[in-house]
Amino acid sequence: MGTMARTTLFLHAQHRVGAVSPRIFGGFLEHMGRSIYGGVYDPQSRHADADGMREDVIAALRELNLTVVRYPGGNFASGYHWRDGVGPAQQRPTVRELAWQSIEPNEFGTDEFIKLCRKLNWQPMLAVNLGTGTPEEARDWVEYCNAPLGTRESNSRAANGSEAPHAVPLWCLGNEMDGPWQLGHVPVDQYAVRAQQAAKMMKDCDRGIETVACGSSAPSMPTFLDWDRVVLERLGGLADYISLHRYVGNPDDNAPEYFALSNSIDEQVEAVDACARYVQQRLRRKRRPYLCFDEWNVWYRARGGSHTDGRGAFAPPLIEERYNLEDALVVAMFLMSFIRHADCVKIANLAQLVNVIGPLLTQGDKLLKQSIFHAFRMFSHRRDGIALRCAVAGPSYRSERHGEVSYLDCAAILAGAQLHLFTINRGVDKPMELALDFAGVGPIRVQDAEILCAPLKAENTLDAPDAVCAEAFDGWRIANGSSKPTAVLPAHALVATTFDLAPRA
Numbered sequence: 001m002g003t004m005a006r007t008t009l010f011l012h013a014q015h016r017v018g019a020v021s022p023r024i025f026g027g028f029l030e031h032m033g034r035s036i037y038g039g040v041y042d043p044q045s046r047h048a049d050a051d052g053m054r055e056d057v058i059a060a061l062r063e064l065n066l067t068v069v070r071y072p073g074g075n076f077a078s079g080y081h082w083r084d085g086v087g088p089a090q091q092r093p094t095v096r097e098l099a100w101q102s103i104e105p106n107e108f109g110t111d112e113f114i115k116l117c118r119k120l121n122w123q124p125m126l127a128v129n130l131g132t133g134t135p136e137e138a139r140d141w142v143e144y145c146n147a148p149l150g151t152r153e154s155n156s157r158a159a160n161g162s163e164a165p166h167a168v169p170l171w172c173l174g175n176e177m178d179g180p181w182q183l184g185h186v187p188v189d190q191y192a193v194r195a196q197q198a199a200k201m202m203k204d205c206d207r208g209i210e211t212v213a214c215g216s217s218a219p220s221m222p223t224f225l226d227w228d229r230v231v232l233e234r235l236g237g238l239a240d241y242i243s244l245h246r247y248v249g250n251p252d253d254n255a256p257e258y259f260a261l262s263n264s265i266d267e268q269v270e271a272v273d274a275c276a277r278y279v280q281q282r283l284r285r286k287r288r289p290y291l292c293f294d295e296w297n298v299w300y301r302a303r304g305g306s307h308t309d310g311r312g313a314f315a316p317p318l319i320e321e322r323y324n325l326e327d328a329l330v331v332a333m334f335l336m337s338f339i340r341h342a343d344c345v346k347i348a349n350l351a352q353l354v355n356v357i358g359p360l361l362t363q364g365d366k367l368l369k370q371s372i373f374h375a376f377r378m379f380s381h382r383r384d385g386i387a388l389r390c391a392v393a394g395p396s397y398r399s400e401r402h403g404e405v406s407y408l409d410c411a412a413i414l415a416g417a418q419l420h421l422f423t424i425n426r427g428v429d430k431p432m433e434l435a436l437d438f439a440g441v442g443p444i445r446v447q448d449a450e451i452l453c454a455p456l457k458a459e460n461t462l463d464a465p466d467a468v469c470a471e472a473f474d475g476w477r478i479a480n481g482s483s484k485p486t487a488v489l490p491a492h493a494l495v496a497t498t499f500d501l502a503p504r505a
C-alpha cells in the first residue's frame, strides 16, 4: 500500500490567530452516576486520602493538566439546591435526584469540590440552578463562595471550615435551558428574564465574577442560534460568555464520515461566533461575549434506557462510555478546532472526567486510562502560546454530510522559541507524506514528538491497559539548517510535536 499524494502545511510565524486561552483545557464533574461518588470521592476506597478523595484518580487527573473544572452539572444543576450540600455531614439531606433518577446524599458539596480544586490547582466553575432554583439562591451562592467574612453567607462558609473566600471566578447561568429534558425548562424569553435577574444580583455581589449564559444545547436543536441571539441581546453586559455543547459519535461505523465531523465543529463555533459578534455590533458594545464550549466529547453508545435512568439508586453506573482509538482522534479534533479559533473560544470543558463519559474509569480499587485520556494529555502539555493560521495544500475527500475534508487535520501554537504542532492523518488506510513549510523562522529541530496510533477499534481494558497509548515518534526528517521538516504520518494517527526554533540568521 503506497502513501497518498504529498500534503504541505504552510505556517508563518506572523500569521497569528490569537493567544490560546489555557481555559480551553477544562473539564467537568457532575453529580451523575459514578462521577463523584465512586469516582473522585470514595471514602471507602483504599486509595482515599484524609478528605475521602481517591489519590489514584487525583494523580491521573493531575497528568491531564486541567485548568478549570465545571460543577455540579449538567442537568443535575437544574434541580440542585446548594445549601443541601454544605454544613455538617450528618445534617445534610438525602434527596431524590430527578435529572438522573438517582439518590443524592449530599456528602460531597461546594466545600468538598473547592478542596478538590485546590489539590489539583483547578479554577472552579459553578453552574447555578436556573431550572427549579431562584435568582436569589444563585446570588446567595456567590456570597457564600466569594464574600469576605462578615455577612450571613460568608460567616456560614467560615463556620463550615473556610474563612478565606473560595474565590470562584466563573459562573454558569443554568444548564441547557432550551432543552425540554431540563428540569424547569422554559422558552427563551423566560430564561432570559431569569438569567438577567440572577446575573445582575450575582455580579452585584461580586463585581469580579464572569458569567456564562446558556446557549442552545446543540446545533441540531430547533433553538440553535435564535436562542443564543435572544439571550445575548437581553443579557447584554451581564453575559461574558455564551455556552456551546456538542456530543458526537460514529453510529454508522463509518470512520471517514466520523473524522469529517471536525468541519461541523468548526461551523458550530463560527456560527455562534457570528451570532455573538452580530449582537455586539447591534448593541454597540465595546466588549464582546466570547464562546465557552462547556460540554464536549464523544458520546453515542451509552445513551438512553438504563444508561441515563438511575432507577432510584445511589451512584448507579450511568453513561460509562468505552472509548477506542477513533474516538481519541475525534477528541483531538475538537481541541484542534478550539486552538484554530483561539480568537473566540476562551473556555472549553471536556465532559466529563471520571466514569461518566470519562477519560478515567474506576473499577473497585482499579483505575483505567481510556484512549481519550492520552489524546487530551498530548495537547494539554503543549498548550501555552499563540495559535497560528494553518494553510493546507494536499489531497482531500468528500464527506456525505460535511463537505470537502482535507486528509490532514492540524493546529499549531507558537510558544516563544518553540512550535507545538498537532497533526492527524484522517486517511483510514494510507500513510501521508507531510511537508511543513514554516516561514518567518530560522532552522528548527524536534524537541519531542509523540504519536497515538493503534487499530481504529482498539480500546484500553483492565487486561490490556496500554492498547492505545502515546509513544515517542521519530518520523521527522529535517535537513541541516532548514525550517521545512518532513514526515510520513501513519494512517489514522495523532502526532503531537514540539519543535525548538533557532533565531533567524
Ligand code: AHR
Binding pocket: 030, 073, 074, 075, 076, 175, 176, 295, 351, 352
Ligand atoms: O454530560 C452529560 C449531560 O449531557 C449533561 O448533564 C447535560 O448538560 C448534557 O445533556
